[in-house]
Amino acid sequence: MTAQSLSRPLSSGQMPPARLLRIGATLLLIVAVGLFAAMAPGFATASNLADVAEQSTVLALLAFGMTLVVIAGGPDVVRGGIDLSLGANLGLCDALYAAMSNAGHGDGTSALVAVGAGAAVGLVNAVAIIRFGVPPLLATLASMNACAGLELVVTQNTVLTTDSPLLGIVAGPGALGLSTTDWILVAMTAALLLVMHATPVGLRLRAVGLHPRAARAAGLPVAAMGAGAYVAAGTLAGLAAIVQAARLSGSSPGSGDILLSVVLTSLLGVVFSRRLQPTIGGTLAAVLFIGCLVNGFQLVNVSSYWVNGIEGVLILSVVALRSLLQRPG
Amino acid sequence: MNDQAGEAALSLQGLVKRFGATRALDGASLVVRRGSLHGLIGQNGAGKSTIVKILNGLLQPDSGSIAIDGRQVVDASPRLIERLGVHIIHQEPMLVPGFTVAEALFLGDEPRLGAGRSPVVSWRTMRRCAEEAIASRFGLALRGDTPLDQLGAAERQIVQITRSLLKAPRVLVFDEPTASLVRSEANRLFAIIRRLREEGAAVLYVSHYLEEVRDLCDTVTVLRNGRDVATLDPARTSVAGMAALMVDRDLGAMFPTRSSLPGAPLLEARGLGRSGAFADLSFTLRAGEILGLTGLVGSGAKELVAALFGLAPADRGTLLLHGRAVMPASPSEAVGLGIGLVPEDRRRNGVALDASVAENATLPGLVRFVRRFLLDRGREQEAVRGLIARLAIKTPGPDAPVGALSGGNQQKVSLAKWLGTGATLFLLDEPTVAVDVAAKVEIYRLLADLAAGGAGILLLSSDLAELRGLADRILVMHRGRLVAELRAADATADEILTAASGGAAGSAPDGIAA
Ligand SMILES: Nc1ncnc2c1ncn2[C@@H]1O[C@H](COP(=O)(O)OP(=O)(O)OP(=O)(O)O)[C@@H](O)[C@H]1O
Numbered sequence: 008m009t010a011q012s013l014s015r016p017l018s019s020g021q022m023p024p025a026r027l028l029r030i031g032a033t034l035l036l037i038v039a040v041g042l043f044a045a046m047a048p049g050f051a052t053a054s055n056l057a058d059v060a061e062q063s064t065v066l067a068l069l070a071f072g073m074t075l076v077v078i079a080g081g082p083d084v085v086r087g088g089i090d091l092s093l094g095a096n097l098g099l100c101d102a103l104y105a106a107m108s109n110a111g112h113g114d115g116t117s118a119l120v121a122v123g124a125g126a127a128v129g130l131v132n133a134v135a136i137i138r139f140g141v142p143p144l145l146a147t148l149a150s151m152n153a154c155a156g157l158e159l160v161v162t163q164n165t166v167l168t169t170d171s172p173l174l175g176i177v178a179g180p181g182a183l184g185l186s187t188t189d190w191i192l193v194a195m196t197a198a199l200l201l202v203m204h205a206t207p208v209g210l211r212l213r214a215v216g217l218h219p220r221a222a223r224a225a226g227l228p229v230a231a232m233g234a235g236a237y238v239a240a241g242t243l244a245g246l247a248a249i250v251q252a253a254r255l256s257g258s259s260p261g262s263g264d265i266l267l268s269v270v271l272t273s274l275l276g277v278v279f280s281r282r283l284q285p286t287i288g289g290t291l292a293a294v295l296f297i298g299c300l301v302n303g304f305q306l307v308n309v310s311s312y313w314v315n316g317i318e319g320v321l322i323l324s325v326v327a328l329r330s331l332l333q334r335p336g
Numbered sequence: 337m338n339d340q341a342g343e344a345a346l347s348l349q350g351l352v353k354r355f356g357a358t359r360a361l362d363g364a365s366l367v368v369r370r371g372s373l374h375g376l377i378g379q380n381g382a383g384k385s386t387i388v389k390i391l392n393g394l395l396q397p398d399s400g401s402i403a404i405d406g407r408q409v410v411d412a413s414p415r416l417i418e419r420l421g422v423h424i425i426h427q428e429p430m431l432v433p434g435f436t437v438a439e440a441l442f443l444g445d446e447p448r449l450g451a452g453r454s455p456v457v458s459w460r461t462m463r464r465c466a467e468e469a470i471a472s473r474f475g476l477a478l479r480g481d482t483p484l485d486q487l488g489a490a491e492r493q494i495v496q497i498t499r500s501l502l503k504a505p506r507v508l509v510f511d512e513p514t515a516s517l518v519r520s521e522a523n524r525l526f527a528i529i530r531r532l533r534e535e536g537a538a539v540l541y542v543s544h545y546l547e548e549v550r551d552l553c554d555t556v557t558v559l560r561n562g563r564d565v566a567t568l569d570p571a572r573t574s575v576a577g578m579a580a581l582m583v584d585r586d587l588g589a590m591f592p593t594r595s596s597l598p599g600a601p602l603l604e605a606r607g608l609g610r611s612g613a614f615a616d617l618s619f620t621l622r623a624g625e626i627l628g629l630t631g632l633v634g635s636g637a638k639e640l641v642a643a644l645f646g647l648a649p650a651d652r653g654t655l656l657l658h659g660r661a662v663m664p665a666s667p668s669e670a671v672g673l674g675i676g677l678v679p680e681d682r683r684r685n686g687v688a689l690d691a692s693v694a695e696n697a698t699l700p701g702l703v704r705f706v707r708r709f710l711l712d713r714g715r716e717q718e719a720v721r722g723l724i725a726r727l728a729i730k731t732p733g734p735d736a737p738v739g740a741l742s743g744g745n746q747q748k749v750s751l752a753k754w755l756g757t758g759a760t761l762f763l764l765d766e767p768t769v770a771v772d773v774a775a776k777v778e779i780y781r782l783l784a785d786l787a788a789g790g791a792g793i794l795l796l797s798s799d800l801a802e803l804r805g806l807a808d809r810i811l812v813m814h815r816g817r818l819v820a821e822l823r824a825a826d827a828t829a830d831e832i833l834t835a836a837s838g839g840a841a842g843s844a845p846d847g848i849a850a
C-alpha cells in the first residue's frame with residue numbers, strides 16, 4: 008500500500024493568529040524605531056544604538072534567566088515557572104560585590120562571591136520549588152524579600168561607591184567601537200542561543216516545562232532540569248550584578264525595581280517567537296524594544312513615567328492576547 | 337536470540353496499589369515470556385494502565401515486585417527501565433504539545449552532528465530519520481517538521497509507537513495502541529509486533545479489542561478488580577468466553593435488536609463540500625436511523641463530522657435539518673440546533689480533566705438545571721447519578737475529578753455529557769474507542785434507545801463489527817468523496833474495506849483480521 012494522503016488540520020486554529028501576532032509585534036517594533044529615528048535627533052546613530060544595547064544588558068541577562076525558568080516551569084502564568092527574586096538577587100549581588108571590593112578583596116574573590124551568591128539564591132529557589140513543591144510564585148516572592156533584606160544588611164541602605172580594575176574594564180571601551188558591556192551582551196546571547204538551539208538542552212527544557220510526565224517517560228531528569236533553570240537564572244543575576252556595579256560605580260538601593268521590566272520582557276518575548284513560546288531570541292528582541300522605547304522617549308523629552316505606564320499596558324495586553332490564543336475552540 | 341525463548345522476560349508478582357479508597361491493584365501477578373505476545377484484558381478501571389505505569393516507574397506500588405530478565409528491579413524509573421530494554425506506549429498521549437514530529441520522536445535521544453557524542457544536535461538528520469522511520473514502518477508520508485497539533489489522533493499514535501520501535505526494544509508494552517488507528521494502520525502494527533516476536537522480544541499487549549487479542553496473542557491474562565483472575569490460551573477460548581471472564585457474568589448479545597423503521601428525513605446533505613477536505617456529499621439521515629460512516633485516515637469522514645458540528649463549516653452545498661436550510665458556523669450554533677457531538681479525542685475536546693464527573697456530565701445541558709438563575713444542585717446530582725449508573729462509570733463518586741478515572745471511564749463521561757442534552761441529531765466519532773465490552777453493550781443499547789426515541793445518529797467508526805451490528809446503512813468515504821452506501825445487514829467487512837481503500841477489487845491491505 009502506498010503512502011496515504013494526510014488529513015490536514017480540521018481547525019487550522021493556532022498557527023495563523025500566532026503568525027499574525029509575531030508579524031504585528033515586529034511591525035510595531037519597526038514603527039517605533041522608525042518614529043524615533045524620524046523625530047528624535049541622534050536616535051538612529053550607531054553610538055546611540057550601542058548605548059541602548061549597553062543600557063539593556065542588565066535587563067537582558069535577568070530576562071534570559073527568567074526565560075529559562077519559564078521554559079522549564081511551563082507557560083502557565085500562575086502555576087508555571089517564574090522567578091520574582093531576580094531583581095532583588097541583582098541588588099544583593101551588586102551590594103556584596105561593592106562591599107567586598109571596598110573591604111579590600113581582589114576582583115577575583117569579589118566577583119566569585121557575587122556570582123556565587125546569585126547562584127546560591129537560585130539554588131534556594133530550586134530546593135523550595137522542586138524539592139518541597141512550593142508554588143514558584145510564592146517561593147520566589149519569599150526569596151525576593153530575603154534578598155532585599157540581606158541587601159539592606161550589607162549596605163545599611165546607603166550608596167556604596169566602588170572602583171576596581173574589573174569594573175573599569177566592564178564599563179570601558181572594547182573592540183569595534185563597542186563597550187565591553189555591549190560585548191558581554193553579545194557573548195551571553197550567543198552562548199545561550201547555542202546552548203538552547205544547537206544542543207538538546209533547549210528541546211528537553213521545553214519538554215520538561217510543557218509536559219513533565221512525557222519528559223519523565225522519555226527518561227529525562229525532570230527535577231534536575233527544573234532546578235538547573237533556577238540556578239542558571241540566579242547565576243545570570245550574579246553576572247548582571249557585576250555589569251550593574253560597573254554602570255553605577257558601586258551599588259545603590261532600589262535595583263530590585265527592575266523586576267517588572269524583567270517579567271514584561273520575558274512575557275513580551277513570546278510574541279517574537281514562531282510558536283508563541285519563550286525563547287532567548289524573542290526575549291532579546293523584547294529587551295531591545297523596551298530599551299529603544301526608554302531611550303527614544305528620553306531623546307524626545309517625554310517623562311520616563313510614561314514608559315512605566317506603557318510597560319504596564321504591554322504586560323496586560325500580552326497576557327490577555329496569549330490567553331485568548333491558547334483558549335481552545 | 338531464540339535460545340532464550342520461553343524464559344521469563346518480565347515478571348510481576350503480587351502488585352498492590354491504592355489511590356485513597358480505590359484499590360486499583362489488589363495483588364496482580366503476570367509473567368511475560370521471551371518471544372511471546374502476552375495479552376492483558378479487563379474492564380475499564382480493572383487496573384491495566386496502573387500495571388503499565390508501575391512497570392514504567394511512573395507510579396510506585398504499595399507492595400509487590402518486578403523482575404526483568406530474572407533480575408529484581410527496585411526503584412524503577414523511566415530511565416532505568418529503558419536501560420533494561422523495556423519500552424512502553426502509554427494509553428495517555430505522552431507527546432509534548434507544540435513539538436514537531438521529529439522532536440517528539442527523538443526527545444531524549446537526539447541525533448548528533450559528526451560521529452557519536454558531539455553535543456551539537458543535527459536537526460536535519462533528525463527530521464530525515466523521523467520521516468524515514470515513519471514511512472518505512474507505517475507507509476505514512478509525514479513531514480518531520482509538522483507540529484503535532486496539526487496531526488489527527490491516529491497520526492499522533494503512530495508517532496508515539498514509532499518512538500518506541502526506534503529503540504530496539506527487548507520488552508515492549510502497548511497500552512491500547514490501536515484505539516485510534518484505522519484497520520490498515522492497525523494491521524501494519526500487528527505485522528511489526530509479530531516481527532518483533534520473531535526477533536525474540538517479549539510483548540505485553542493491552543487492548544479492548546478481544547478479536548485482536550485472540551488473533552495476535554499467545555497467552556492472555558484477564559484482570560478483574562485489580563487481580564489476575566485467569567491466564568488462558570486464546571486459541572482455545574472464545575471471545576465471548578474472555579468477555580465473560582472479564583465481567584464475571586454472561587454478556588448476552590453484543591448488539592441490540594432494532595425493530596423501529598426510520599421515519600421522516602432529519603438531516604439532508606446536498607452537494608456538501610469544503611475545499612481541501614471533502615466534496616459533493618449527498619446523503620439523508622432519517623429520524624430513528626443509525627447511519628454508519630467510515631473511511632481511512634484522510635478520507636474526509638472526520639472533516640464531515642467537524643463540518644456538521646460547525647467546527648470547520650462546509651463552504652459548498654446545502655444542509656437541511658428537519659427540512660430547514662441550516663449551516664452551523666460554530667459549535668454553539670450546532671448545539672442550539674439540537675446537534676450533539678461526542679468527539680474522539682476526549683482529552684483535548686471531550687472532557688475537562690480537572691473538573692468533576694458531575695460537572696463534565698452536565699455541562700452542555702446545564703441550562704436544564706437552572707431554575708430562576710440558580711443552579712439546582714439537587715436535580716443535577718440526581719441526573720448525574722442516573723447517567724453514572726446507566727453507563728456503569730467506575731468512579732469514587734460524582735465529585736471525583738475526571739482525570740483520576742481510567743481511560744475508558746473518561747470516554748464514558750464524555751458520552752454522558754452529550755447523551756444528557758436532549759439533542760435530536762447525535763454525531764458520534766469513534767464512541768467506543770477504549771471502552772470495555774460490557775460498556776460497549778451498554779452504549780449500543782443506549783444508542784438504539786435514542787434512535788427508537790426518534791433521534792438521528794451519525795456513527796463515525798472504524799470498528800467494522802460495530803458498524804455492521806448497529807447501523808442501518810453505512811456510508812464509506814475515500815479521498816473526500818462518498819464512494820459507497822451499503823445496507824449494514826448485508827455488507828461484508830471485505831466490501832467495506834475495499835470501498836474505503838479506493839474500490840480496487842481484491843483483498844484489503846495486509847490481510848485484515850476478521
Ligand atoms: N491518579 C489516580 N488517582 C485516583 N484513582 C486513580 C488514579 N489512576 C487510576 N485510578 C483508579 O484506579 C483504577 C484502575 O485504573 P486503570 O487506569 O489502571 O484502569 P484500566 O484497566 O487501564 O482501565 P481502562 O480500560 O479504562 O483504561 C480506576 O478505578 C481508576 O479510577
Ligand SMILES: [Mg+2]
Binds near residue numbers: 384385
Ligand atoms: Mg487504561
